[in-house]
Amino acid sequence: xxxxxxxxxxxxxxxxxxxxxxxxxxxxxxxxxxxxxxxxxxxxxxxxxxxxxxxxxxxxxxxxxxxxxxxxxxxxxxxxxxxxxxxxxxxxxxxxxxxxxxxxxxxxxxxxxxxxxxxxxxxxxxxxxxxxxxxxxxxxxxxxxxxxxxxxxxxxxxxxxxxxxxxxxxxxxxxxxxxxxxxxxxxxxxxxxxxxxxxxxxxxxxxxxxxxxxxxxxxxxxxxxxxxxxxxxxxxxxxxxxxxxxxxxxxxxxxxxxxxxxxxxxxxxxxxxxxxxxxxxxxxxxxxxxxxxxxxxxxxxxxxxxxxxxxxxxxxxxxxxxxxxxxxxxx
Numbered sequence: 001x002x003x004x005x006x007x008x009x010x011x012x013x014x015x016x017x018x019x020x021x022x023x024x025x026x027x028x029x030x031x032x033x034x035x036x037x038x039x040x041x042x043x044x045x046x047x048x049x050x051x052x053x054x055x056x057x058x059x060x061x062x063x064x065x066x067x068x069x070x071x072x073x074x075x076x077x078x079x080x081x082x083x084x085x086x087x088x089x090x091x092x093x094x095x096x097x098x099x100x101x102x103x104x105x106x107x108x109x110x111x112x113x114x115x116x117x118x119x120x121x122x123x124x125x126x127x128x129x130x131x132x133x134x135x136x137x138x139x140x141x142x143x144x145x146x147x148x149x150x151x152x153x154x155x156x157x158x159x160x161x162x163x164x165x166x167x168x169x170x171x172x173x174x175x176x177x178x179x180x181x182x183x184x185x186x187x188x189x190x191x192x193x194x195x196x197x198x199x200x201x202x203x204x205x206x207x208x209x210x211x212x213x214x215x216x217x218x219x220x221x222x223x224x225x226x227x228x229x230x231x232x233x234x235x236x237x238x239x240x241x242x243x244x245x246x247x248x249x250x251x252x253x254x255x256x257x258x259x260x261x262x263x264x265x266x267x268x269x270x271x272x273x274x275x276x277x278x279x280x281x282x283x284x285x286x287x288x289x290x291x292x293x294x295x296x297x298x299x300x301x302x303x304x305x306x307x308x309x310x311x312x313x314x315x316x317x318x319x320x321x322x323x324x325x326x327x328x329x330x331x
Contacts, residue, residue: 008299011067012037013060013082015048018096019073023052025289026071032296038063064089069299071292072096076160080105083120087112092299094292096123097172098164099312103320106313113309121295121305122312124172128287131238132173132227134245134280144230145174145212150220153193161197163189163323164316167216171202171322172307172315173227180208182318189326193219202322247278 010032012023019039026034036055039045045056057063064070064085069092072082080100086093087109099122100106113120126132147170175182182204189200199217206212225240233250251274297303 006300007031007033008296009033009035009066009068010071010296011035011057011063011069012054012071012073013039013063013086014072014074014078015039015044016041016073019071020048020052021288022071022073022292023048023054025286025292027052027054028289029293029296031300032292035066036063060085064091067091069094069296071295076101076164080109083109084112087116087118087120090116090118092118092120092295094121094123094295095309095312097125097312097315098160098168098319099309099316103313103317106309106316110309110313119298119305120309120312121298122307122309122315123291124169124307124312124315125287125291126169126173126240127176127306128285128290129238129240129243130282130285130287131240131243131245133285134282135177135236135238138236138247138280140177140229140236141231142178142210142212142229143232144210145177145227146230147174147212147214147227148224149215150217150222150224152221152223153219161189161200161323161326162216162218163187163197163200163202163319163326166218167200167202167214167322168315168319170214170216170227171204171318172311174204174212174214175314175318176311177229178206178208178210178212180206180210183207185318185321185325187322187325188329197323197326200322200326202325204318243282245280245282247280249276249278250274251276 015023015037023037026032034054036057038057038060049056070086071094073096074082076098079095083093083095149166149170184205187202189197192198198219202214204212227238229236235248237246294303294306298305
């Protein structure tokens with residue numbers, strides 16, 4: 001049980017498209033005291049202060065001095081210098097994904113955080129999608145995973161390749177489900193609308209034998225965010241957009257299950273193999289609010305980060321491996 005009498009002073013760096021949502025939710029968390037925000041755009045700061053009532057800091061240093069923890073919601077290229085300044089100041093840091101531009105930057109932040117005894121949490125928000133959380137009570141041991149994450153074209157996010165913008169979500173989710181080191185990566189992709197990679201496919205093989213086939217695109221006609229898990233005697237499909245989770249179990253026995261969608265005889269003794277459909281309950285939660293509450297509770301020592309700095313670093317490492325393979329293939 002979280003002690004709401006404890007309040008952690010939290011600031012926000014960057015109040016653009018995503019940062020203003022962080023600020024909005026932070027203001028509503030009982031066990032957090034929002035000290036304010038800092039943004040390099042003075043006009044944006046003025047408008048945000050007027051609409052939110054939050055205090056605008058004129059410099060990053062002033063915000064760091066007033067905070068115990070900081071939400072870093074700036075462009076990816078600025079993640080490292082901003083987070084480094086916060087950690088040097090002894091502040092806990094929540095970093096939006098991808099964690100950094102390079103693995104070496106991520107390693108430097110992790111080493112610095114260890115020296116300063118502060119935590120890093122990474123905003124892989126899809127881990128908190130209600131449809132994925134519905135699997136908490138289901139024994140998931142994947143043998144094969146297939147995912148599709150397709151989005152219509154938008155200028156926002158094109159400062160990084162589709163692998164680091166969209167695919168990294170699925171890389172993180174899949175690695176959290178498989179719980180085994182990645183053994184090999186094969187990838188291909190193409191640039192269509194931008195000078196960067198807009199469509200990408202990766203095939204990951206894990207040390208435990210599981211294989212994942214991952215496709216991401218940011219030039220699709222309609223949005224698709226689906227994940228399919230195949231394992232011994234079970235098939236699971238997750239629709240992240242609809243918040244829908246469906247489970248198909250394989251059962252053996254002589255008694256027919258009335259919920260079975262397919263029944264096939266096994267042998268002459270009357271036993272059957274059946275496919276039984278289940279629809280786990282999907283809780284109605286706000287993933288971003290849940291994520292930020294978890295960060296504050298982790299800072300207070302009442303919880304652990306849902307996505308640690310080390311996990312964010314591993315998702316970044318694999319995403320960069322995928323991107324490097326694609327670039328080699330293109331050139």
